[in-house]
Amino acid sequence: MEEDRVINHLHTIADSGDILAVKWNPDDSHLATACADGTVKIYASSSGNFIRTLNCRLTADPMPVTALQWRPPTSQTKTKNVLVATTADGGVLHWHATSGKILHTIRFDQENQVFCVDYDLEGKYFAVGSKDMSVRVYDESTKTIIAEMQPGWGDVIGHGNRIFSVKWRDENTIISAGWDNNIIIWDVRAQRAVRAIFGPHICGDSMDICENKLLTGSYNIKDQLQLWDLNTGHNIFTQTVVSNSRPCLIYTAQFSKSDMGTIIAAGGSGSDEAYFYDSETLRPFGILSNLTHAVYSIDFAHTSNKLAVASGDGSIRVFEIAKNRQD
Template sequence: MEEERVITHLHTIVDSGDILVVKWNPDDSHLATACADGTVKIYASTSGNFIRTLNCRLAADAMPVTALQWRPPTSLAKTKNVLVATTADGGILHWHATSGKILHTIRFEQENQVLCVDYDVEGKYFAVGCKDMFVRVYDESTKSVIAEMAPGWGDVIGHGNRIFAVKWRDENTIISAGWDNNIIIWDVRAHRAARAIFGPHICGDAMDICGNRLLTGSYHIKDQLQLWDLNDGHNIFTQTVVSNNRPCLLYTAQFSKSDMGSMFAAGGSGSDEAYFYDSDTLRPFGMLSNLTNAVYSIDFAHASNKLAVASGDGSIRVFEITRNRQDEV
């Protein structure tokens, strides 16, 4: 007997404008979306009902919300359902999503942009990547910078362009990537890079970690989808993602969460599709096609095999992936 994965569409949430990011909250009851008009919108995940809008605009002109991250439930902080949003006009905003109240705002100089954010597993710290090529680490309780990883220069390893993805591997290690085609592994204790992997051109939340494997999705016309061994940096898997002779330039890539990364998904522009893979066989088992705009964000639920797909057509499509046993022929 072998198992076949079945992708079932549950419902679609229709909004207006580009939806750049979608994130399930820790108990999977809500979905948060980051929008190009400078707002975050909260929806009930099961019904798709709209709950509220969080206005993240820091100036008269509306700038996109670039990244979202829910504070982990393991955090010692008393307030739950805290959502962090970063903006293209240099903002880091902490929201209490349940009440819609703003808890804290960090504002960078206007010419900088905050492009990605991630919490450590305990919610004690969060890291951001910026247009100015710095990775900054903040203490969650004080909202103060406790470490800065600077751009590269000369023989010193560091970023040479905007940073679009940042992930905590463990309490002492952060991994970041962006426009400079470099994945940088940072030693947080030393405030410097330990090593780098050259190749992926990251233009969104297209990097994820599962155990010792690193998943990357590149905004390239070939070799977009890749897996790397974090122990020594060697490439495990590379595939050119193409459909009907149209390459998919990837904006997003992620492992599933509830089943220890047994599958991964990626999506982007060009072919405007999302692709689903088995992590063991490295074979695709499904594809979401016939979209009218780019797939900007994919997020798996925490406690089930549901996932949300957000695109530039103003929609969030919610799916469930199940396994069916098939008799071998």
């Protein structure tokens, strides 16, 4: 008996304007969206009902919210549902999403756009990547910088262009990538790079980690989807993602969360589609097509096989991936 996966559409949350990021909160009861008009919107995930808007604008001109991350819940954190938003006008804003109250704001130089954010597994630290090619690590409790990884120059390994994705591998290791076609692996204690992998052109939250595998999705016309061995830095899988002769220029790629990464999802522009792969066989099993705008963000739920797909048409589509038994 063979089991095939089936992608079932549950509901669509309709809004307006580009949605650049979507994230489930830790218990999957809510969805947060990062919007191009400088706001974050919170929805009930089961019904799609709108709950509230968080205004993240730091300047007169509405600049996009570029990334979102929920703080991991721990026994040491009293306040739950803390959401961090980064903005294109240089902001890193901590919100209490339940009450809609702003908790803390970090202001970069207005010209230094912040593009990505990630927490370590314990929620003690968070890292951000920005236009100035630096990765900064902050203490969550004090919001002070504890490490700053500088741009590359000469023989010093570092980034040479904007950083669009940053991920914690463990408490001492951060991985970042962006426009310079380099994946940089950093030792936070030494505040220096320990390895660089050349290749992926990262233009969004299109990098993820599962055990010793690194997933990357590139904004390219070929070889967009790749897997890398983090222990050796070697490439172990490369796939050109194309549909009806149209390549997918990837903005987002992620492993599934609730089942230890058995599914890979990716989406982008060009073909304006989302693609799904079995991470063990590396074979595709589904495509979300008939979309009219680019897919900017995909996020899997933490506790179930649901996922949210956000696109430039202002919609968040919620799906469930089920197993269909074939005799």
